[in-house]
Amino acid sequence: MTRNMTITEVRLTPILVADPPLLNTQGVHQPYTPRLIVEVVTADGISGFGETYGDGKYLELARPFADRLVGRQVTDLNGLFTVADEVAVDAARVDNQVDVGGLRGVQTADKLRLSVVSAFEVACLDALGKALGLPVHALLGGKVRDAVEYSAYLFYKWADHPGGVACEKDDWGAAVDPAGVVEQARRFTERYGFTSFKLKGGVFPPDEEIAAVRALAEAFPGHPLRLDPNGAWSVETSLKVADALSDVLEYLEDPALGTAAMADVSLRTDVPLATNMCVTTFAEIKEAFARDAVQVVLSDHHYWGGLRNTQQLAAVCRTFGVGVSMHSNTHLGISLAAMTHVASTVPDLHHACDSHYPWQSEDVLTRRLAFEGGKVAVSDAPGLGVEVDRARLEFLHRRWLDDDGSLRDRDDAAAMRVADPGWVAPAVPRW
Ligand SMILES: O=C([O-])C(=O)C[C@H](O)[C@@H](O)C(=O)[O-]
Numbered sequence: 001m002t003r004n005m006t007i008t009e010v011r012l013t014p015i016l017v018a019d020p021p022l023l024n025t026q027g028v029h030q031p032y033t034p035r036l037i038v039e040v041v042t043a044d045g046i047s048g049f050g051e052t053y054g055d056g057k058y059l060e061l062a063r064p065f066a067d068r069l070v071g072r073q074v075t076d077l078n079g080l081f082t083v084a085d086e087v088a089v090d091a092a093r094v095d096n097q098v099d100v101g102g103l104r105g106v107q108t109a110d111k112l113r114l115s116v117v118s119a120f121e122v123a124c125l126d127a128l129g130k131a132l133g134l135p136v137h138a139l140l141g142g143k144v145r146d147a148v149e150y151s152a153y154l155f156y157k158w159a160d161h162p163g164g165v166a167c168e169k170d171d172w173g174a175a176v177d178p179a180g181v182v183e184q185a186r187r188f189t190e191r192y193g194f195t196s197f198k199l200k201g202g203v204f205p206p207d208e209e210i211a212a213v214r215a216l217a218e219a220f221p222g223h224p225l226r227l228d229p230n231g232a233w234s235v236e237t238s239l240k241v242a243d244a245l246s247d248v249l250e251y252l253e254d255p256a257l258g259t260a261a262m263a264d265v266s267l268r269t270d271v272p273l274a275t276n277m278c279v280t281t282f283a284e285i286k287e288a289f290a291r292d293a294v295q296v297v298l299s300d301h302h303y304w305g306g307l308r309n310t311q312q313l314a315a316v317c318r319t320f321g322v323g324v325s326m327h328s329n330t331h332l333g334i335s336l337a338a339m340t341h342v343a344s345t346v347p348d349l350h351h352a353c354d355s356h357y358p359w360q361s362e363d364v365l366t367r368r369l370a371f372e373g374g375k376v377a378v379s380d381a382p383g384l385g386v387e388v389d390r391a392r393l394e395f396l397h398r399r400w401l402d403d404d405g406s407l408r409d410r411d412d413a414a415a416m417r418v419a420d421p422g423w424v425a426p427a428v429p430r431w
Pocket residue numbers: 022023024102103104200228230276327328329330
């Protein structure tokens with residue numbers, strides 16, 4: 001049977017999804033956060049889906065990129081990078097500074113392009129898999145495990161969004177002290193069976209966060225624990241925290257900002273350091289590895305440029321004896337499926353991956369993905385193995401259309417100003 005895998009249509013659907021009031025060093029999550037859902041349609045009428053960041057700068061790039069894809073083959077994954085290079089990035093969107101709002105490292109034109117390419121790569125793989133009757137993991141060379149382990153992503157959190165803003169109510173309650181963090185962790189284990197825990201730090205003074213991790217260690221003895229203040233600490237503070245928690249930490253994630261500071265910390269502690277901030281592009285690998293600044297890289301297919309680039313990153317890490325795991329930013333089920341497929345193909349995945357998915361009460365799928373025993377089963381169904389609920393997608397898109405623009409770009413500091421009008425995102429190191 002001959003198939004026609006020519007892309008005949010590309011649909012871009014920006015949406016706003018409910019997000020609880022999760023705290024980080026920049027501020028607090030907005031009540032709704034933007035995502036972009038990408039759909040490629042082939043001449044045979046097969047649809048493939050991907051998702052990525054939905055902020056304006058990604059949308060502006062995704063539109064001309066999508067226009068260039070019509071007439072190309074879904075098999076032409078390498079060509080996606082060539083097409084991306086042809087799309088101009090507005091320099092004002094890329095200031096070569098750390099992307100503070102997104103807490104995901106340096107911002108460059110290439111990284112912005114890769115963050116868009118990744119959604120289309122996933123969509124093409126989904127369409128290709130559906131056309132061939134093969135799961136995405138098979139297109140990536142095949143799974144080496146049947147389920148992928150995730151960690152409980154704990155956040156300091158308010159019970160409600162501040163100031164009576166429109167929002168969806170969540171049932172997690174507040175967590176602003178060690179007891180609240182432990183309670184949240186218990187609920188994560190009850191609901192999803194997670195056995196390792198990551199606490200998003202950089203919110204309270206380090207001693208309070210040390211106390212929270214100690215409380216977790218007491219409540220869950222022997223379980224892997226991580227703390228991630230997103231570079232909020234000085235080298236000396238990082239060392240103090242590493243020393244105080246050295247017996248219970250699986251790793252410390254981005255305690256200090258940048259490769260130089262991380263290398264300084266790494267030199268003076270035996271606690272492994274992980275990052276999703278100082279190694280976020282292939283160009284950043286050489287210096288970081290040469291200086292032994294990090295022992296674990298948290299990959300993220302969104303900004304590394306897709307699932308195949310993630311495999312390449314894993315191969316580089318393996319070559320240099322650096323561990324690999326997976327970073328997450330607020331995402332929906334399409335991305336969780338993509339993360340699970342690629343993670344299932346990575347041989348040396350020794351750390352549970354991060355996922356925000358449990359925090360997202362809304363999705364665009366007909367059936368949510370499930371965590372069992374802290375793991376997501378790797379689907380063997382064609383493509384990603386998920387089905388998009390078009391009515392739901394339309395509903396969340398309507399919310400985006402109805403927004404006056406204030407929520408279309410994630411801005412945790414602006415969301416914090418609703419509660420605290422004088423708030424500015426703290427300079428780093430904060431402590
Ligand atoms: O590991 C990380 O740094 C993240 O997950 C970054 C995110 O932006 C996180 O801080 C958040 O959702 O607030």
